[in-house]
Amino acid sequence: MGTYGRVVNADGTVRLVKRGSTRVRAGQVQVYLPGDIHDTRCIAGPALLFRFTERDLKKEDRAHKLTRFVERNGVWVAP
Numbered sequence: 001m002g003t004y005g006r007v008v009n010a011d012g013t014v015r016l017v018k019r020g021s022t023r024v025r026a027g028q029v030q031v032y033l034p035g036d037i038h039d040t041r042c043i044a045g046p047a048l049l050f051r052f053t054e055r056d057l058k059k060e061d062r063a064h065k066l067t068r069f070v071e072r073n074g075v076w077v078a079p
Contacts, residue, residue: 001030004037004076016069016076037069 001024004016016037023043024030032038040049060066069076
């Protein structure tokens, strides 16, 4: 799982800069605080991921309180 920092460029565009990565193995957990930016990429499958949050992320997404990033040419940017 990768962790990222949010960077605003001079032109106002937003991108993510990778801060670190952790390989999570079977039986391990990774904790993130509210506002932490991370991916959940699986480098070798199959994998089963459980996500426990303190809020309903579907509701937050519908209210446009979440920002989803996409990877373009190796750089994570806001769509």
